[in-house]
Structures are given as structure tokens and as C-alpha cells.
Amino acid sequence: MGSASLAKFEDSLVGARVLASFCGATSAASVDQEVTDQCLLRAAIAQAVGCWEGYVEGALPEFVSKTRVQAHRKAWTLIVQFESLVDKLTGELNTPNWEKSRELILNVTGMDPYSSWIWAPRFGNQTDTKAFFDGILQVRHSFAHGFSVPNGVPGLAVPGKLDLLYVNDAVVCLDFFAKKTDALLEHELTHRHGCAAGWN
16 A cells, blocks of 8 residues: 555655646747757656655655554653654755655664565666766756756766656656655564554
8 A cells, every 4th residue: 555655655656647748738938949948858857856855755664653653652742852853864965865764764763675676667776877867866956956957967868958758767766765665664664563553
């Protein structure tokens, strides 16, 4: 079933797919089709990265709140303090790249997602998956700060230029990361924290 944060992520990720689906459609705002397409593709990447960040920021507090159910009453004060710290840490996550996301998940839950973060349809190891994943964040960071898309981003058909295949892959990759992370966190809830119902 998954977390409430995953359900929200999936609902929001549709927006990235919708934006990408308009690539190739003409716009009265610009006679240059490439300008229109690049705007749509950048917006789709921004939406998808925002969804991933929102997922991490929501799932970790949700995870901690589920563990409270199994906590001893005497520990509630400590748990409330920890929940407050988790809210602060997740609120400060503004570049949810591989390392920052992994470190935050590990620090909050004690679970390291590293061995499971392999996007198998495209890559056979963490190194290549990480390069592609962080490339998505680089793309979003570049145009969010007024720069061109970097030339060295893995997966682009033409260096420095977004294309529909790349954006679709980026959306699917981020979807994989959210679903995989959600399943790992649920496993922690059921096997380590005694929450038999998992996210439910």
C-alpha cells in the first residue's frame, strides 16, 4: 500500500508527466518550438525533483510517528524531541541529491538504502545510478539558478540540451527511488520497530 507521503508523491508526479506530454505542442507565447519544448521539459524536471524532495520531507516524519506507537510511555518526551529534530532536518533539505537524501534517511531511521538504490532497468550498480540521479538534480539546480543545462549530465542525447526521453527517464528514476525507499522504510517498521501493519 505504501505511506501517505508516497501516495502524495505519486499524485504530484503526474504533473511532471503532464508537462512533458506537451513537448512538441505549439505555444502562442513563443514562435520558437525549441524554446517552448525546453521550457516544458525544464518544468517537468523541476516538478519531479520537487516531488522527490517532498516525499523525503514527508516520509521521514511519517516513519518516526509510526514508531511512536511502539514506544514505551516513559520515552514519549524523548520521541517528541526527536520528532521535532526530524521536522527541522527535513525542513532544511533543499538539494535532495543522492548523498544528502541517503545521509538524512540513515541518520533518522538507522537504515542505509545504499544497497537497494540501483535503478535496475538502466543500471547494474549504485555508481551509475548515483551519477544519473545526481545529474537530474544538477539539471534542476542549473536552470533554477539561471544557468544553462550542464554538458556533462549523464543520459542526455545532446550535451546541455534536454530531450523528452531524458525527462521521461528522470521521472521514472525518481519514481523508482520513492517507491524503493518507501518499501525499505516499511520493512524497517515491520521488522525492526514492531509495527506489524507497516505504514497502515
